[in-house]
Amino acid sequence: MSLSRDFESEMKRLPLDVNTADRLLAGAIGPEDAPPSYAVVANFVTELADTTSSNVDREEEVVAALAIAVRSSQTETSTRRRRSAVPRLKLAAAFAVVALTGTTSLAVAGSLPGAAQDIASTMLAKVGVSVGPNEHAGDHPNVRGQSGGVTVEPASSGKGAEVSELATSTDLTGVEKGAAISTLASGGKSQAGQHGQAATHSAPVPTPNAGGTGTADTASGGASSAGTATANTASDGHSEAGSANSATGQSHRP
Amino acid sequence: MDEGAFEPILAAAQTGAEWALSALYRELNPPLARYLSTQEPVEGEDLTSEVWLDVGDGLTRFEGNERAFRCWLFTIARRRLIDYRRARARRRTAPVPLSDLTGRPDPSAAVAEIEGGEALTALRCLTKEQAEVVLLRVVAGLDSQEVAAVTGRKPGTVRVIQKRALERLAELVTLERGTAVTP
Numbered sequence: 424m425s426l427s428r429d430f431e432s433e434m435k436r437l438p439l440d441v442n443t444a445d446r447l448l449a450g451a452i453g454p455e456d457a458p459p460s461y462a463v464v465a466n467f468v469t470e471l472a473d474t475t476s477s478n479v480d481r482e483e484e485v486v487a488a489l490a491i492a493v494r495s496s497q498t499e500t501s502t503r504r505r506r507s508a509v510p511r512l513k514l515a516a517a518f519a520v521v522a523l524t525g526t527t528s529l530a531v532a533g534s535l536p537g538a539a540q541d542i543a544s545t546m547l548a549k550v551g552v553s554v555g556p557n558e559h560a561g562d563h564p565n566v567r568g569q570s571g572g573v574t575v576e577p578a579s580s581g582k583g584a585e586v587s588e589l590a591t592s593t594d595l596t597g598v599e600k601g602a603a604i605s606t607l608a609s610g611g612k613s614q615a616g617q618h619g620q621a622a623t624h625s626a627p628v629p630t631p632n633a634g635g636t637g638t639a640d641t642a643s644g645g646a647s648s649a650g651t652a653t654a655n656t657a658s659d660g661h662s663e664a665g666s667a668n669s670a671t672g673q674s675h676r677p
Numbered sequence: 678m679d680e681g682a683f684e685p686i687l688a689a690a691q692t693g694a695e696w697a698l699s700a701l702y703r704e705l706n707p708p709l710a711r712y713l714s715t716q717e718p719v720e721g722e723d724l725t726s727e728v729w730l731d732v733g734d735g736l737t738r739f740e741g742n743e744r745a746f747r748c749w750l751f752t753i754a755r756r757r758l759i760d761y762r763r764a765r766a767r768r769r770t771a772p773v774p775l776s777d778l779t780g781r782p783d784p785s786a787a788v789a790e791i792e793g794g795e796a797l798t799a800l801r802c803l804t805k806e807q808a809e810v811v812l813l814r815v816v817a818g819l820d821s822q823e824v825a826a827v828t829g830r831k832p833g834t835v836r837v838i839q840k841r842a843l844e845r846l847a848e849l850v851t852l853e854r855g856t857a858v859t860p
Contacts, residue, residue: 474707492733
């Protein structure tokens, strides 16, 4: 048996519940109240918690260094804040300069849209810069606050109103009414209502009779009968004979 | 520190007032020094000073009450300790002949002797995580929730670690004294 095993075998398990351990370490259980075999541990905790013997000899030295560290960290913090603000200010200033220069250049060149050009020329005139009239505005409006070139008619006028008027006021009914409204709405292009009339001529082929044979002869202008005769002639009468065989129930093999 | 006294002291300390910084130092340096020197007997004092300098750097940005300040302080201390141990593990050391070391005292034994030893000696028998939790609970005065926040563990895990730490301590003491134990 090894030395460590000897040692382990001599050790006795001294079970302790989690809560008692917690209270022992918190100093809530004194040596008298501790579980069996744990009075020594309670003493150990008391001894360990007593830090009065720890020296504070270096107090002055450490506190002086601490004060310097705090003050320097204060300076660093304020410098860091100032540094972080500087790039934002620079960026904003650069943006303002670019926007102002660009707008002024466009105004001087007369390239701004009409209303913007008017405003720019008014503002620049106040600082003594004369800007010419707007030459490149194209279809842009020349009056501030309005859109140009588009005229909106009142809802009560126009074709829609006419159609609506006709639809509500006409005495016509049914197909005639629909045709009239459609014609007005389409400017005369619509042929609505005309297809509803009865046909004026009959179909080119008469209604088939019961047998259908007559229809075939009529429709083909007699070509059907001629075709039968031609078949008989060409087959030396076999065509008819075949038919007869078939009619009498005999099979015919070629 | 009295209830309600912390806020004005913190406000003054954040402006660099030495009286306020001194009040914070007197209140919190003993547990801080004990926490660090127990775990690193040789470098504990230097580590303590470095932690205070870190506090000075971040004090103007700190917001919270006394408990939060205590947690913050020991979070910094713990990170300093971890950094130091990592740096030490990476550092190349020049071998020193054993003859040069004769007659020099063991620093951890010296600390144990100065700071009333038996408890600290017993603490060294615990695992690192057990010792850390016990120190944060007892020396730093944090509760298990705060220890969990400082160490980045779950509160339940902290409670289990501290339970096992105390069981181990009891077993070691019992073993050392040869006391009969009733199961």
